[in-house]
Amino acid sequence: MKILKALKLKMQRSIIHYRINRKKVKVVFMIPNLGTGGAERVFAFVSQHLNPDKFATELLVMGKSEQTTYQVDKIPVTYLDKNRVLHAVPGIYRFLRNKRPDIVLSSIGHLNMVAGVMAVLLPSIRFIIRPASVGSEEEGSWQAKKCFAQAHSVLCQSRDMAHNFQKRYGIPDEKITIIGNPVRDTGEIDAPDVIDQTHNLVTVGRLDPIKGHARILNILAQLDRDFHYTIIGDGPEKENILNQIDNLRLNDKITHIPHTDKVNDYLIQNDLFLQGSYSEGFPNAVLESCAVGTPALAFDVPGGTKEIIEHGTNGFLVADEQEYLTLLQADHHWKRNEVSRSVLSKFGSQTVLDQYENLLVSCLD
Structure with a gap:
């Protein structure tokens, strides 16, 4: 038994070493749609502007291309053409099984729950879930709690959001990361100072x-x-x-x-x-x-x-x-x-x- 555990640990370390030292980390950003919204704007921006020498990124969108309001022409985008996240689950599984990314980052309630399910079905992939607001994410349901527990990390935009998420779902401190949303410097402001x-x-x-x-x-x-x-x-x-x-x-x-x-x-x-x-x-x-x-x-x-x-x-x-x-x-x-x-x-x-x-x-x- 000890030998098997040692071999398993050695294999896990080899995989991690391979992932870190190969040329690029494969990341899939998963979002219900790319219509107007804060989470949509952030995912469209971040997915296209990570260091291309270190990361190979893709967008997986549950909805339709005609709903897109943000330019996403710098990276591959796949639309599953579904009106509901639940209907997209088989397509999500097939996409992730075929692509085998290193990391999947998802945002917004039902899709974060699906990410938890995928974390069980595809254990070699690391899943990060990103709540979209304070007090959302299925209002603390036991189903959500079980799904979110499978995530490797939870990305919150504020301290209040992190506290709320931990309180509702019992997520340990070490799984929580707080990163605010990005804003671009528009340069010189054309107005009196x-x-x-x-x-x-x-x-x-x-x-x-x-x-x-x-x-x-x-x-x-x-x-x-x-x-x-x-x-x-x-x-x-x-x-x-x-x-x-x-x-x-x-x-x-x-x-x-x-x-x-x-x-x-x-x-x-x-x-x-x-x-x-x-x-x-x-x-x-x-x-x-x-x-x-x-x-x-x-x-x-x-x-x-x-x-x-x-x-x-x-x-x-x-x-x-x-x-x-x-x-x-x-x-x-x-x-x-x-x-x-x-x-x-x-x-x-x-x-x-x-x-x-x-x-x-x-x-x-």
Whole structure:
């Protein structure tokens, strides 16, 4: 028995040595679709920008190619053309069995559960799962717990997300890695460096109750100063939000833009980003706003917001609506370059890519 164990250990070490020392590590990024969304944006970016001398990456997408909103022409992409993750399971198994990647990185609830099943069926592959938000991932079901326990590593975007995931599923500390989302340096900001008034306000995000647009509108209805508020986004809450704007008689002070490919232009043109969310995974819109030098005002809620916003440096975190209103009533002095540096130093694209690469290599140790 001891001889068999020694031989098994020697074989495992040989495999690891081979993987680390051969030219490239094969990584498959697995995602339900490549439509608009934070996880989709991150996977599209990271999968295409890992060091090509060290990693050979592919994207495996459960959905259809026509749903794709991000450019992914730098690496191979396979679409399984399924409307539901469950229907894609046989295709996932066949793809991974044939490709035999070293590592699979998946994101979003049901697909993370499937990754746990695949970890049992294909034990030579290391699986990393990435929760997409605080409090999601099948709400702590026993099925999810069993599946997630099979993952080699769990990648969270914030401390709150990591704590939540550990509490729900009993994941040990050594399996948890925290990496924020990447943001690109857009270079020189084409706007005055100093912001000394906050008349022009903006929010970018899906129109969903959890995003808190309704409470922002209620606060703005009490604001005793001139302002213009731009809402960029679409979603199931659209009709309710437009009705609320009408009922509060704010029509002449608010512009709604359902879709635009010039989000950064709008962020730069405004003085302050407003976030009303009740919880967040890792708010990319807040990160992107700060990256172009526009500070953010947000509620201190579960998720990654508090890891982006440094109170008084690149925005404010508040406890309640009264504090939110008080800060909106006053002008503040910001320097766009300082706001931008505050997030690029922590979440610049190369910094985050380096963290991903370190995680991937560590999975083969």
